[in-house]
Amino acid sequence: MNDADWLAALDHELTLRGVSAAERAEAVLEAETHLADTGPGAAARDLFGPADRYADDLARAAGAPGHRAAPGVTEAETCLLRADSVAKAYRGRPALRPSSLAVAPGQVVALVGPNGAGKSTLLRLLAGLEQPDAGSVDRRVAAGWVPQAGGLDPYLRPVEHVELFGVARGLSRADARREGGRLAAHLAWDLAGAPVAGRLSGGTAQKLRMVLALVGSPRLLLADEPYQGLDADSTRRFWDLLWSVCEAGAGAVVSSHDPQVLRRADTVLELEPAAEGAR
Amino acid sequence: MNDDAGRPAPPTAPPELSREWIRGVLEPCLLALVATGDSYGYELAGRLGSAGLGPVPGGSLYPALTRLEKQGLVSSRWRAGDGGPGRKYYRLTAAGRHQLAADAERWDSFAAAVAGLLRGAATR
Numbered sequence: 001m002n003d004a005d006w007l008a009a010l011d012h013e014l015t016l017r018g019v020s021a022a023e024r025a026e027a028v029l030e031a032e033t034h035l036a037d038t039g040p041g042a043a044a045r046d047l048f049g050p051a052d053r054y055a056d057d058l059a060r061a062a063g064a065p066g067h068r069a070a071p072g073v074t075e076a077e078t079c080l081l082r083a084d085s086v087a088k089a090y091r092g093r094p095a096l097r098p099s100s101l102a103v104a105p106g107q108v109v110a111l112v113g114p115n116g117a118g119k120s121t122l123l124r125l126l127a128g129l130e131q132p133d134a135g136s137v138d139r140r141v142a143a144g145w146v147p148q149a150g151g152l153d154p155y156l157r158p159v160e161h162v163e164l165f166g167v168a169r170g171l172s173r174a175d176a177r178r179e180g181g182r183l184a185a186h187l188a189w190d191l192a193g194a195p196v197a198g199r200l201s202g203g204t205a206q207k208l209r210m211v212l213a214l215v216g217s218p219r220l221l222l223a224d225e226p227y228q229g230l231d232a233d234s235t236r237r238f239w240d241l242l243w244s245v246c247e248a249g250a251g252a253v254v255s256s257h258d259p260q261v262l263r264r265a266d267t268v269l270e271l272e273p274a275a276e277g278a279r
Numbered sequence: 280m281n282d283d284a285g286r287p288a289p290p291t292a293p294p295e296l297s298r299e300w301i302r303g304v305l306e307p308c309l310l311a312l313v314a315t316g317d318s319y320g321y322e323l324a325g326r327l328g329s330a331g332l333g334p335v336p337g338g339s340l341y342p343a344l345t346r347l348e349k350q351g352l353v354s355s356r357w358r359a360g361d362g363g364p365g366r367k368y369y370r371l372t373a374a375g376r377h378q379l380a381a382d383a384e385r386w387d388s389f390a391a392a393v394a395g396l397l398r399g400a401a402t403r
Contacts, residue, residue, distance in 0.1 A: 061345035
């Protein structure tokens with residue numbers, strides 16, 4: 001990684017940690033000056049360490065929100081979504097132990113846990129795709145849904161998907177196309193020229209699912225392993241996009257195996273295996 | 280770090296242990312340096328080196344400066360460099376001056392206690 005890349009990575013990592021634009025610019029410029037003063041032969045990584053760890057230290061030193069404990073949300077009226085002790089079993093086999101969570105505007109909740117803990121089940125309950133056996137879900141706003149797989153028509157082009165989803169959320173076709181194109185550009189993808197969904201690679205199909213979840217600006221995003229199959233750059237872009245949506249007042253629940261989600265989310269809900277012997 | 284056997288490490292490359300020590304005293308040392316005049320990160324790193332503390336990497340230096348600034352012990356302002364990018368200069372605040380005096384006093388008794396222990400053990 002050359003110094004320019006390292007500095008770009010530092011800026012990005014500081015963004016992820018909620019460091020303000022002004023403080024970010026100063027931190028990057030200060031590192032850049034230090035490198036220039038040191039002269040050639042010294043790599044940024046040698047002087048400052050890995051960009052993400054340096055960003056951790058700086059953000060902690062600056063008291064950035066990414067390093068503050070997430071505010072405990074209990075006030076019912078400020079929540080976008082609440083689930084109280086929801087549980088689910090399939091054919092008598094427990095799929096989800098009683099679980100509770102609340103999502104406030106601006107908040108990203110991460111769902112973590114081993115396979116079989118019920119991450120997908122809980123998300124389906126939150127999305128209203130299924131009913132819980134016990135407990136209750138109180139969802140006050142429309143939700144965008146990023147499924148792990150499926151959800152696409154193999155014979156429709158991405159731009160047609162975007163029109164369908166956008167119109168369903170009250171946009172005109174033209175607005176839907178415009179917004180879809182803008183969201184796709186955030187993920188470094190040119191949606192307008194893309195072929196029918198059946199011919200997209202796994203990673204690109206996943207970008208389309210993200211765009212469809214976000215078109216029409218729902219106040220809540222529910223995403224099941226949303227960046228499976230995406231490369232590191234696309235994953236970063238996904239988080240940048242998610243954070244900008246949440247800064248504008250939306251909330252999100254994201255399930256993931258990726259340990260990085262732990263430091264990118266505001267709150268973490270860890271699910272335990274629901275059934276004996278489940279892995 | 281990985282020196283040939285028998286050859287003492289040069290003073291500019293302190294072993295791991297002293298690096299741990301430096302982390303503990305970096306902030307008061309930075310206060311002491313900016314007390315003698317406004318300075319910027321790279322220059323402060325050089326002065327820590329010439330004071331015999333070895334090279335302090337930027338990865339430790341700037342978070343420490345950020346902490347000092349957040350605590351109001353130093354303030355900062357950007358000054359244009361000659362031709363190059365601007366530099367962020369740090370200046371001791373009144374609160375920093377108080378902190379420095381208190382640190383210096385506490386350090387004396389702490390260092391004396393450690394020195395007493397270590398020397399006692401070495402001469403036993």
